[in-house]
Amino acid sequence: TDNHFSYRKSNDVAAAMTALGAKHKFIRPHCPWQNGKVERFNRTLATEWAYRQVFTSNQARADALAPWLEQYNTQRRHTALGGLPPTSR
Structure with missing residues (x-):
């Protein structure tokens, strides 16, 4: 995901990622083309x-x-x- 606060700090997103067994990867800062x-x-x-x-x-x-x-x-x-x-x- 991008680095927006709503993805980075959300307990709901973190719980969903854990439930899926997924690792949350973020794009590099200042690289929106990613x-x-x-x-x-x-x-x-x-x-x-x-x-x-x-x-x-x-x-x-x-x-x-x-x-x-x-x-x-x-x-x-x-x-x-x-x-x-x-x-x-």
Whole structure:
């Protein structure tokens, strides 16, 4: 993650990382380009899933996430991969 206080000092983030057995790695200070892929994914997630349509409930939005991720990873063409989906790698 980036070095924002909300990631670095959050007990909730720390608990989630522990529950997942994950190690929290931060980008180097003053190097925002290290977070570029994540920032681009978040932008795509927002425009193509979260705000593409009006959801009537948070549950409806949550239910739409898994199918969107499946399509994103297996069918959606990515210019960085020469027009292939990520699963082609």
